[in-house]
Amino acid sequence: MNIIASIIHVLLALILSPLLVGIINRTKAKFAGRKGQPLLQAYYDLIKLLKKGSVYSTTSTWVFRLGPVAALSAVIISIMIIPSGGIGGMLAFPGDFILMAYILGMARFVTVIAAMDTGSAFEGMGASREVQFAIIAEVVLLLGLAVLAAGTREISLSGIYSGLWDNSASPLGPAAFLVFFAFLIVLLAENARIPVDDPNTHLELTMIHEVMVLDHGGVDLAFIQYGASLKLWLFSALLVGIAMPLRTGDPLTDMAVNVIGIFAVAVLVGIIESGMARLRLLHVPQMLIVALSVTVAALLWTLR
């Protein structure tokens, strides 16, 4: 039963993840007093892009074409690793989150070198910033998981997440909430949301992720956008697993609760985006350092 539930979670992620983008945009529209785009807009965009032909720069090589494909595949593998609340991941094993962190690193690496393949200063700039912010974000992610691992005495993501709320009270107490906060910042940074990057301004104003994919179009861009929504799903699921204390024991109910939680995270992201402006780029590392400090505080609490 559990393995079926795990597979269902992967399928749900593959099908529902573009909806998260719609929910965020709807939330922002509500705050701005607009009607907003349809909830399914992301799906329409993907279908439109998949129907297009291609234009490739003569500077670029196969690296540019491989980037989106490899990055999307890497995110899909990561989706197979993460648990959905108390339900284990499809590919769970001790130390699986290290594979997840590194396979996401692989996705970033291919995206970055694909951007550099265009030979443009603008995309080089985005690539440079992406790797800079990732350095801190990756450490926060690993240390946050170390806090959870220390609290639950488990070293697999599925073990950690099912151990977190096993006895209706988290063994971590306040540390779990500190980690939640740190992961929220990581989510915003890794998914290029406000206040780190502004996904709405597709041209000169966007600074990191969207810059890197400026020259991608058509099918490649569809892969990239789909990958981005899956990545948002992934980080949301990691957040929900920490915050959602409900464990009924029935896999399908748990799954439903968890998916609702993931949509709630999308609403939360929408609220944050409505309430804040994008930070100056120089301040982004400072924000990530805040996340790092919070994680270290959580660590100290665990070490006490």
Add this chain to the structure above:
Amino acid sequence: MTMGLMLASLAILFSGGIAAAFANGPGKAASRIGAASCVAGAVLAVIAAGTVLWSGNDSSIRMAWQVPFASFYIAIDPLSAFFIITISLVCALAAIYGTAYLDAWRGKKSLGAAWCFFNLLFASMLLVVVSRNGILFLVAWEAMSLSSFFLVMFEHEKPEVREAGWVYLIAAHVGQACLMFLFVLLGGQNASLDFDKFALPMGGAAAGTMFILAVAGFGAKAGFLPLHVWLPDAHPAAPSHVSAVMSGVMIKMGIYGLIRIVSLLGMPPQWWGWTLLVIGAVSGVMGVLFALAQHDIKRLLAYHSVENIGIITIGLGLWLLGVSINNPAVAALGLMGGLLHVLNHAIFKSLLFFGAGAVAHAAGTRDMDLLGGLMKRMPHTALAFGIGAAAICGLPPLNGFVSEFLIYIGAFGLVARADALASPMAGGLIALTALGLIGGLAAACFAKVFGIVFLGEPRSGASARAHEAPKPMIFAMTFLAALCIILGLAGPLAVKLITPAAVQLLGDGKVQEISAMACAILLKISIAGGALIIISGLFWGLRRLLLSGRVNAAGPTWDCGYSAPTSRMQYTASSFAWPVINMFRWVVRPRLHVGMRKGLFPHYAELSSHTDDIFRQGLFAPIFRSISRMAQRVHVLQEGRNQLYVLYIAITILVLLLVKVR
């Protein structure tokens, strides 16, 4: 039989080197003899090592030697066998690569001498890992240092090469001095320095002293911070196949020596593990930070060796920490991860040095800001280098990830222990933080190297006219790139290769169990890696299917509408790395020179950045300056006046006479 093969291998290498030295004509004879003997020697050595690993029986031979305390005692146990395989693999491929690489100097330089020293370097490294006698070990160690010194000095007409050679020679001998003290202490009252006759050191202080001497002596060779200062000079100075051997395997001899000696010192106290852990973390993070700031591709790779030695040392630190707190899982995982990283780093670092050599060979420069667009001009080199770059960042599904993963789960094992003690847990956290930082920084660094050197448009004419490397060089690179993928996907097999060595060092049945567990986990990782490749293939097929029959146009890079992009408008290596360097400027201390003409219409501006090695400038330069000042003061005693020397002799004899008379 096994030892016969080993001795035959050493003999072939030695005589091949001598023969090459005499075949010193303008033809290809020296290269052919040198490379052929390296390959033959490597095959024999690998067979000998493989026999020991396969059969599980150690093999040894002991002969008398007319030197006090010495005997010609050599043996192959699983630890030696593992290192023999690593050395032979890299040296044989480097020899094949070298036949083409050295062609440029044919007729201009003495290639015979270069091959002779290359063979001696190979042979002396083999001798280091098989020798079981202190004197023999020190002789082999010195032969290794000297032969590599002469190889570094290959282009001795350049002043920077001579400088690098001297720094290396001094560093090697500071290390050698520590090792001599170490063996004197180890020998104690014994009449022989055979390893199996060493008694366990008496008391913690004696063992601690020996441990510190071993860390300093072997660390100077391995490149532990701050003893790494010779690496960033020596590796760029040497010919590329030699840099590959030095960086890929020679610095690992320091790791081998440390493991071997520590295993002779008995039960490690906790602080040994802590020492290695901290050295590893600091070397790893600082190494990659300095690498990021470099403009010279080979210098950058040299700093990455410091980083990877750091990762290996973190693994060894977990090993000792695990042993001292009686946690076999952490000990075994740390040790196996460290050892496997020795092999993996040997593979991808020599691959990267081969690639850097091919680039320097083709474009005539090692300055990354003058390169670019080489993917189209040297596709095979670019593909192999790209695989190596991803592997050294520890990205799955390549081999670097497998060894880093073992160290990671060792560290997480310390963090998530049921009877968590605060201090080992903090050790695990240090390891985790360091590995995480190193991972992110290494990815940034190799995105820079690969992106700037191989992608985009050429930044100079030399780079635009570059050509693909000759076949032997391509062969060596492709072979290693394939190994990166194979070992990445066959993690369990790699663990099987190092399990005998782990069993030998940890010596209990638990290791087999932990190794089996690691294999089971790595099997899942292999599945994930395979799935990644299959899914990528499916998406690639889907993309091809969708795009076929549609309008597929080509044009200049769009980039929000630049009408005439030129290659000078590209991002450079320095600008790519600057945000990160700037974030860590409190340790890296980069220097910026901004030149701008004043006036209403300044038509000239320049900006350059430099990063010195703070340890060389801030730590060793003052020390050696004061040594040199002291030497100046003593200088009055020896000024080259023969009369004065005769006077010294007369005074000495007089003093001796007086002493005797009294």
